[in-house]
Amino acid sequence: MTDPTTLPADWSFRSRSARLAIWAGWLSLVALFVWCWQVMTETTIWAFVWDAPRQAGDIGGRMLPPEWGYLPELMQPLWDTLNIATLGTVGGVILAVPVALLAARNTTPSAAFLRPVALFIIVASRSINSLIWALLLVTIIGPGLLAGIIAIALRSIGFVGKLLYEAIEETDPKQIEAIRATGAGPAQVLTYGVVPQVMPALWGISVFRWDINIRESTILGLVGAGGIGLKLNASMAVLAWDQVTVILLLILATVVVSEWISAAIRRAII
Structure with missing residues (x-):
């Protein structure tokens, strides 16, 4: 087993090129996520989104009580x-x-x-x-x-x-x-x-x-x-x-x- 004291002072788990590649991969994923988010939301009407909780609460109120006579x-x-x-x-x-x-x-x-x-x-x-x-x-x-x-x-x-x-x-x-x-x-x-x-x-x-x-x-x-x-x-x-x-x-x-x-x-x- 290698003695840790014999390792070089500048030793690291990954090489510099490997660390740069990992950071580049993460940055690419972030850029891809941002681009996908822009594509998916470019036609979104945000006024409807902010009003969604109120609309959901309104519909939920109309759903109660259930019309059990409709069951047959x-x-x-x-x-x-x-x-x-x-x-x-x-x-x-x-x-x-x-x-x-x-x-x-x-x-x-x-x-x-x-x-x-x-x-x-x-x-x-x-x-x-x-x-x-x-x-x-x-x-x-x-x-x-x-x-x-x-x-x-x-x-x-x-x-x-x-x-x-x-x-x-x-x-x-x-x-x-x-x-x-x-x-x-x-x-x-x-x-x-x-x-x-x-x-x-x-x-x-x-x-x-x-x-x-x-x-x-x-x-x-x-x-x-x-x-x-x-x-x-x-x-x-x-x-x-x-x-x-x-x-x-x-x-x-x-x-x-x-x-x-x-x-x-x-x-x-x-």
Whole structure:
């Protein structure tokens, strides 16, 4: 071990050039932050910003007390929202499974062509928010629950496909080699070697995505894709803030219950 007393008197932890580089990096970050702040706020009307606390207090006062008599009218839209999330999740999982098999290195039949295509589908699905999918689908096929279901399914492909193909690539190759050594064909190797190893992960991923989809489906009605979002949009349009309070509390309760259900299912499966 080096004796500290033998070090040069002018020794420092970093060299002069390293310290200058660090300071230059910090100054660049500060300059970037200032520039971004100017770009984001160049169209801001600061009079509205300073008045925001008063406006928030005014709206908060109108939201209380909640209009609990409005609650029965929300049961059907809430049921529609749950159906959008559930059917969209099922559709997304069904579509994501073959995509994941094509994306995984150890199951894809063509690493040069099919795997890049599958990865592109996964990235494209994850890059577009479900609200944007719903907006596009409402324009194409019209408003309603079908647009919401397809939007949730398209959004779920990327999430489920990415996590599932990673789980497939992490399977134990010894079990697969043992099944292949018996003379099993590709379909049998997949059925008996890969599927049993990834099924717990698939169930866990599906339940987790269903929980996320319930939250996302609550706002699809804002663009006409059905569900409780339609009621929220209608109440906000007529400034019925006491009804908005009931809707927000119902959404919160639904998300809490779905979180508890999904956590219980994942504990039971995994």
